Amino acid sequence: MNLKRRSFLSGGAVLAASTAMPVIAKKSGRSFVELPPENGGRAEEAAKKLILGAPCLQAPSDTTMGVAWTVNVLANGWVEYAENPELKDAKVAMCGSYGVTGFDDRILQVRLTDLKPATKYWYRVHARHIDYVHNYKRYPLDAAVGEIHSFTTFGPGADAHFCVMNDTHAKWESFARITEKITSLHPSAILWNGDAQNQTEDRETGVEIFLAPPIPRPGYAADTPVLWVNGNHDFRGFWARKMESFVMTRLPSERDSRDWALTRNFAVRLGDIAMIGLDTGEDKPDAHPQFVGLVRCEPYRVAQTAWLEDQFKRPEIANARFVVAFCHIPLFDPDPAAHPGGLIDNGGGRYRTAFSAWEKSCADMWGPVLARNGCQLVIAAHQHCYRFDPATPERPWAQIIGGGPKLTQPGMPSYPTVIEGYVADGLLNITVHNIRDNTVQATHTFTPRSV
Ligand SMILES: [Fe+2]
Ligand SMILES: [Fe+2]
Known part of the structure; x- marks a missing residue:
């Protein structure tokens, strides 16, 4: 995928390939073509709409960092982060809190905690569209992944x-x-x-x-x-x-x-x-x-x-x-x-x-x-x-x-x-x-x- 070209098209956002979540599709027993008839067409249409906005880093401290970004359809999401630009051995932080994840059609937020002070991290955001009719009729659909960005935590050792x-x-x-x-x-x-x-x-x-x-x-x-x-x-x-x-x-x-x-x-x-x-x-x-x-x-x-x-x-x-x-x-x-x-x-x-x-x-x-x-x-x-x-x-x-x-x-x-x-x-x-x-x-x- 040409990230630069896609970034230009979507104003810093990335539209993921429609086959981004094979594991989830297998676990759920569903895929786009396997969706029940009443969802037919909605999935493909939704896949075109799952666009991530560029993330915004918020509320920084020496050991925490907030990440917020936009989506265009109902989705939850997560952030991968690591101390290397390849995201090797990356940790994953889900949006929302314990119990249920965040789930929204416009804004997703993740709080990264337990970080090292004055340390550079690389990260990227993900979102997964979920076709939601009601609690017992909801299906994981497409997923999108953003570009890799970086930040440095605060602290006495940070650049003033x-x-x-x-x-x-x-x-x-x-x-x-x-x-x-x-x-x-x-x-x-x-x-x-x-x-x-x-x-x-x-x-x-x-x-x-x-x-x-x-x-x-x-x-x-x-x-x-x-x-x-x-x-x-x-x-x-x-x-x-x-x-x-x-x-x-x-x-x-x-x-x-x-x-x-x-x-x-x-x-x-x-x-x-x-x-x-x-x-x-x-x-x-x-x-x-x-x-x-x-x-x-x-x-x-x-x-x-x-x-x-x-x-x-x-x-x-x-x-x-x-x-x-x-x-x-x-x-x-x-x-x-x-x-x-x-x-x-x-x-x-x-x-x-x-x-x-x-x-x-x-x-x-x-x-x-x-x-x-x-x-x-x-x-x-x-x-x-x-x-x-x-x-x-x-x-x-x-x-x-x-x-x-x-x-x-x-x-x-x-x-x-x-x-x-x-x-x-x-x-x-x-x-x-x-x-x-x-x-x-x-x-x-x-x-x-x-x-
Ligand atoms: Fe003003
Ligand atoms: Fe003012």
């Missing part, structure tokens, strides 16, 4: 190199350019800092945004894992309430039982960098009439404060030479003159707008914790305009805000960014790439914290 994208808002031309830039930089991880969505009222909108984007390189995250941070728009829409079906949550084993509900927070080591993910939530008070009682972010922010404090007691976080925190809504704003007055918002009464351009309650709770523990940098988003706020004696962490999705004319202040961070020569180097102009907008350097 990340790229941040934010506020992509399903603007596909910007998203295509952003992902092309990130791919060219070969980072160890992509941090998606929220507002990937606008509002997600149907499932296919979420599938498109997170797993099957209409861009030339839909498999941009097949070899580079994505750390996800919610933005305010990622709480909007009926299907946004089911985000775990698009973006896998952090594993429960990463936190104490007190924090079981903090499924989006992470504190992970990527080489010398401790990367901390915080969720600023929606951009208005919970009691705002627009929310009609469906939002509960205020206690969420409080709960994250205790979680954040505890992360610095973990040796691998306490001993990191660099600490970078990521959150969608900024924790600081330098320009009250530009935002005088204020209505109901979380901006400390400084905004005319009815939403928070920065998150004062988070700044008040999290800012001192980050300061006490030597965090050098907060990378935020939400304002759709790149800005650097240098550290001050009162606020010893700097803040960088990424740009927005608009590809406006050169010279205008709003443009998409990729914020690249890497450790070299004992320093944390930040390069802000202007994606509209394909230029370097700014560079910043941070010295190690004392540990």
Whole structure:
């Protein structure tokens, strides 16, 4: 099979040969031609439709990796993985959990666990279409296998190199350019800092945004894992309430039982960098009439404060030479003159707008914790305009805000960014790439914290 040609035809996906599962056919006593009459034709038709989307690596840690991918028919699936590119002696992890496997017509998810830190693995995804009428009338049909990809787990020994994208808002031309830039930089991880969505009222909108984007390189995250941070728009829409079906949550084993509900927070080591993910939530008070009682972010922010404090007691976080925190809504704003007055918002009464351009309650709770523990940098988003706020004696962490999705004319202040961070020569180097102009907008350097 010409994989490259098939990959081109299906946007990074692979359509398997129709004879891919002879063992299963033998065990079940069925094959395409042996299907009962009522299934005749459906099997062959379905075989043409079993297409795998490119996998997306999610929720990475030092010992685990999430793999999510799309299918077009009811299927279950699995991931083969090994420490060699030939997948010799590969292990197999099924989608879903114990008891029953995952079984879905659009999204399959597998969690790889018990991996070695800072270790390269190769993997490929599989899916098997199952013709399902009801529980006692279901037949295994065709199977498909994806191309071989690779990833490296996190940990102190990993390469400290990340790229941040934010506020992509399903603007596909910007998203295509952003992902092309990130791919060219070969980072160890992509941090998606929220507002990937606008509002997600149907499932296919979420599938498109997170797993099957209409861009030339839909498999941009097949070899580079994505750390996800919610933005305010990622709480909007009926299907946004089911985000775990698009973006896998952090594993429960990463936190104490007190924090079981903090499924989006992470504190992970990527080489010398401790990367901390915080969720600023929606951009208005919970009691705002627009929310009609469906939002509960205020206690969420409080709960994250205790979680954040505890992360610095973990040796691998306490001993990191660099600490970078990521959150969608900024924790600081330098320009009250530009935002005088204020209505109901979380901006400390400084905004005319009815939403928070920065998150004062988070700044008040999290800012001192980050300061006490030597965090050098907060990378935020939400304002759709790149800005650097240098550290001050009162606020010893700097803040960088990424740009927005608009590809406006050169010279205008709003443009998409990729914020690249890497450790070299004992320093944390930040390069802000202007994606509209394909230029370097700014560079910043941070010295190690004392540990
Ligand atoms: Fe946004
Ligand atoms: Fe936002």
